Amino acid sequence: MKLNVGSADKVVRYILALVFFSLYFVLEGNMRYLAFIGIVPLVTALMSWCPLYSLFGISTCSTKSNN
Numbered sequence: 001m002k003l004n005v006g007s008a009d010k011v012v013r014y015i016l017a018l019v020f021f022s023l024y025f026v027l028e029g030n031m032r033y034l035a036f037i038g039i040v041p042l043v044t045a046l047m048s049w050c051p052l053y054s055l056f057g058i059s060t061c062s063t064k065s066n067n
Contacts, residue, residue, distance in 0.1 A: 004053040005044060006060035013045035 018036025
């Protein structure tokens with residue numbers, strides 16, 4: 001897996017994950033489970049790898065390292 005998520009992109013993904021997770025406390029009923037969509041940006045930020053970026057050949061990572 002080639003790293004393709006840069007540090008600025010990670011920060012945006014962490015913030016996006018927090019926004020989604022906060023929806024759990026704002027929404028009511030079954031709609032609150034939409035908050036778990038926040039898992040996707042959180043995991044991609046933690047792994048520094050995004051499968052969609054790989055599919056389209058995009059990289060926001062300044063260093064090209066293999067893991």
